[in-house]
Amino acid sequence: MAAMISTAQAGSLGDAAVATFDRKRRLAFTVPAVVLLYLTYVFFAFDIPGIVANARTDNAAILLSDFWSHKTHVTRDNRTGNVTVAIEGENKGTYPPGRLPDWVGMQDGVTRIDLGKGYEVVYEGEGARFTVPDYGVIRVEPEGRGIRLELPEGEVPSWINASSARVTATTPQGRFSMTRNRTETFRYEPGWELFFFTLDSPFSGRSVAELAGLAVSGERIDPARPNIAYMLSEFWTNKMWRHGDVAWALFETVLMAFLGTMGAALVALPLAFLAASNFTPARIVRFALRRVFDFVRGVDGLIWTIILSRAFGLGPLTGSLAILMTDTGSFGKLFSEALENIDRKQVEGVQSTGASPIQQARFGVMPQIVPVLLSQVLYFLESNTRSATVIGAIVGGGIGLLLTQAIITQKDWEEVSYYIILIVLMVMAMDSLSGWLRGLLIGRTGRT
Numbered sequence: 001m002a003a004m005i006s007t008a009q010a011g012s013l014g015d016a017a018v019a020t021f022d023r024k025r026r027l028a029f030t031v032p033a034v035v036l037l038y039l040t041y042v043f044f045a046f047d048i049p050g051i052v053a054n055a056r057t058d059n060a061a062i063l064l065s066d067f068w069s070h071k072t073h074v075t076r077d078n079r080t081g082n083v084t085v086a087i088e089g090e091n092k093g094t095y096p097p098g099r100l101p102d103w104v105g106m107q108d109g110v111t112r113i114d115l116g117k118g119y120e121v122v123y124e125g126e127g128a129r130f131t132v133p134d135y136g137v138i139r140v141e142p143e144g145r146g147i148r149l150e151l152p153e154g155e156v157p158s159w160i161n162a163s164s165a166r167v168t169a170t171t172p173q174g175r176f177s178m179t180r181n182r183t184e185t186f187r188y189e190p191g192w193e194l195f196f197f198t199l200d201s202p203f204s205g206r207s208v209a210e211l212a213g214l215a216v217s218g219e220r221i222d223p224a225r226p227n228i229a230y231m232l233s234e235f236w237t238n239k240m241w242r243h244g245d246v247a248w249a250l251f252e253t254v255l256m257a258f259l260g261t262m263g264a265a266l267v268a269l270p271l272a273f274l275a276a277s278n279f280t281p282a283r284i285v286r287f288a289l290r291r292v293f294d295f296v297r298g299v300d301g302l303i304w305t306i307i308l309s310r311a312f313g314l315g316p317l318t319g320s321l322a323i324l325m326t327d328t329g330s331f332g333k334l335f336s337e338a339l340e341n342i343d344r345k346q347v348e349g350v351q352s353t354g355a356s357p358i359q360q361a362r363f364g365v366m367p368q369i370v371p372v373l374l375s376q377v378l379y380f381l382e383s384n385t386r387s388a389t390v391i392g393a394i395v396g397g398g399i400g401l402l403l404t405q406a407i408i409t410q411k412d413w414e415e416v417s418y419y420i421i422l423i424v425l426m427v428m429a430m431d432s433l434s435g436w437l438r439g440l441l442i443g444r445t446g447r448t
Contacts (some may be wrong), residue, residue, distance in 0.1 A: 008337060016075055017389070029122070063413060065188060066413035066414060067137050067413055067416070067417040068190060068191075068385075068414070068417065069188050069189060069190045069191065069414070070087060070088060070133040070188070070189060070190070070191065070192060070193040070414055071087075071088065071186045071187060071188050072085065072086070072088075072186070072193075073085070073086050073087075073088070073089035073184055073185070073186060073191065074104060074111065074113050074121075074181065074184070074185045074187070074189050075089065075182060075183070075184045075185075076111065076123050076128075076183040076184075077082060077181070077182060078126065078142065078179075078180065078181050078183055079181060081109070083123065085100055085101065085104055087194060087199075087240075088192050088412055089119060089242070089323045092198060092239045092240055092369055093194060093198070093199065093240055095199060096197070096199065096200075099199070100203075103115070103116070103187070106211070109124075109125075110122065110123065110124045111123040111124075113145065113185050113187070114351075115171075115173040115174040115185075115187055116173050116188060117133065117173055118131070119131065119132060119133065119171060119173040119174065121174075121185045123183060124139075125140065126141060126142055127140055127141030127142070128140050128141075128176070128183050129167055130176045131168075132171060135152060135153070135157070136151075136152030137170060138151060138160070138176075140167050140178045140183075142180055145180065145211070146164040146165060146180065147162075147163075147165065147166065147167050147178060147179070147180065148164050148166065149167050152241055155300075159171060163180060164308050165180065166178070166179050167183055169312065173187070173188075174186050174187045174188060177259075180409070190382050190416050192418065194238070194240045194241070195238075195240075195241055196235055196238070197231075197234050197235065197238065198234075198238055198239050201232075201233055201234045202221050202230075202234075211231065214227045214231075215228040215231060215440065222301045226332055237444040240249045241415070241418070243320075244423065245402070246402060246418075246419070247424075249397075249398050249399040249401065249402050250398075250399050250422060250426055251394075252316050252392070252397050252398040252399075253385065253387075253388045253389055253392055253397075253398035253399045253426070254385060254401065254430070255316065255320075255380060255425065256316045256320050256323065256385070256388040256391065256392065256397065256398055257323065257379065257384035257385045257388040257430075259320040259323075259324075260319070260320040260321070260322070260323025260324045260327060260384060260388075261323065261325040261327060261377060261380050261381045261384050262377070262381075263320065264323065264324045264325075264326075264327030264328040264331050264378050264380075265327075265331055265332075265373070267324070267328050267331075268327075268328050268329075268331035268332040268335055269331075269335055269373070270340055271332050272332050272336040272338075273288055273291060273326075273336075273339060273361070274286070274289055275293065275332060275333075275336040276291040276339035276340050276432045277340055278339065278340055278342075278344070279339060288434030289332070289336075290332075290333070290336075292329070292332075293328075293329040293330075293333050293336075294329065294333075295329070295333040296325050296326065296328055296329035297326055297327075297328075297332075297333070298329070299325075299326070299331025300326070301325075301326040301391060302322075302324040302390065302391065302394065304321075304325045304326060305318065305319060305391050305394050305395055306323040306394065307392065308322055308325075309320050309395050311436050314393060314395050314396040314398035315396065315397055316338050316395065316398060317396070318393070318395045318397075319388060319391040319392055319394075319395045321389055323384050323387065323388065323391065327380055330380070331376065331377075331380070334372075334376050335369070335376075337371060338372045338373065339365065339369060339370045342365055342368045342369060343368060346364050346367075346368065347360055347364035347365060348364075349364070350363045350364035351364070371442045374437075374442055375438060375442060378438050379434070379439055381430070381434060382427070382431055382434045383425060385430045386423075386427055387399070389403070389423055392436055399419060399422065399423060399426075402415075402419055403416065403419040403420070403423070406419060
């Protein structure tokens with residue numbers, strides 16, 4: 001009888017094991033199948049084939065090249081015949097007469113632009129010609145109210161766009177375009193031109209050795225101040241790159257994050273005592289405060305930014321208030337949970353000495369939660385430095401505003417890369433500062 005029971009138990013255990021293995025096997029096939037179906041849905045729902053088909057790789061290549069290079073515009077006003085040479089086509093980057101780059105020549109009303117590797121553009125009379133190696137000469141002239149284009153025999157290459165009103169030719173060495181009113185040639189060169197000194201600066205065009213000599217022992221260019229001070233002033237007030245304005249924008253961004261984070265911590269700490277169950281027995285008070293915390297942190301910081309900008313106007317202060325609103329809810333939740341997890345024995349020890357409730361909180365509670373509070377505050381400060389960049393783009397303050405303006409113009413992409421690099425460096429600096437403060441105030445626990 002016992003043998004029959006054990007045999008039946010063994011059979012039931014075997015059936016259960018087989019059923020378990022079957023269930024796990026089905027699950028192992030079902031999960032990947034569901035993921036594959038979801039990815040297939042995403043593929044068609046977001047029209048990935050259409051995105052790939054409409055992608056402009058040529059525009060992407062131009063955009064990437066603009067991040068690390070600059071272009072010089074050689075522009076002729078077809079109505080007056082005046083020719084100007086300017087970096088990025090800006091007035092503050094215009095070459096003065098007699099200081100043209102060596103690849104631009106002007107003589108007897110003819111302008112020759114050497115783009116290198118045999119590519120050459122010539123402005124002559126009312127028309128222009130573009131010599132392209134291995135293709136031939138492109139001639140463009142105004143005709144009536146339109147443009148007349150003459151090309152070598154054969155099919156029109158894809159790098160030439162032509163209509164009755166505009167002709168554009170884009171080559172690896174540069175770009176040429178002509179309309180009824182203007183003829184323009186772009187030459188791309190690596191580097192951020194005029195980053196240190198603009199063309200109207202007495203230090204422009206000098207080598208590093210010359211600048212070092214002037215800074216150390218050269219004759220003063222401005223008798224009222226040393227050359228090194230003059231150099232720093234010219235760099236700081238650079239009209240093209242605006243280093244002084246950029247430095248102030250970075251300071252505004254960090255200040256926005258600092259005021260919002262610290263303000264939220266100061267507001268949330270006393271409220272956290274009221275939301276902690278071991279300090280506030282009234283359940284209705286705890287419930288109400290926790291819902292307030294959920295509400296203010298449930299609304300994204302960008303939404304608070306838009307709402308507060310209508311109430312307080314634009315500016316860095318509005319951004320700080322938006323960060324304060326969101327982080328007050330987050331800090332309130334984190335601080336109240338830290339308070340609920342304290343060791344009551346330490347509080348009871350302080351209480352046994354006859355300490356008042358405030359003294360109990362000061363000597364029995366705060367020493368236990370300060371490391372947690374500082375760690376959270378420093379982490380949020382580091383994170384809010386990034387958030388302040390985006391918020392600043394909305395409220396009109398900080399480096400975010402300059403970045404947005406540079407992107408909107410779609411012209412000075414090297415400035416965009418400059419601002420992005422500064423933002424990354426700012427975040428890295430805040431991370432290092434946060435880690436150093438955390439180690440100094442709390443102690444280094446495995447941080448490298």
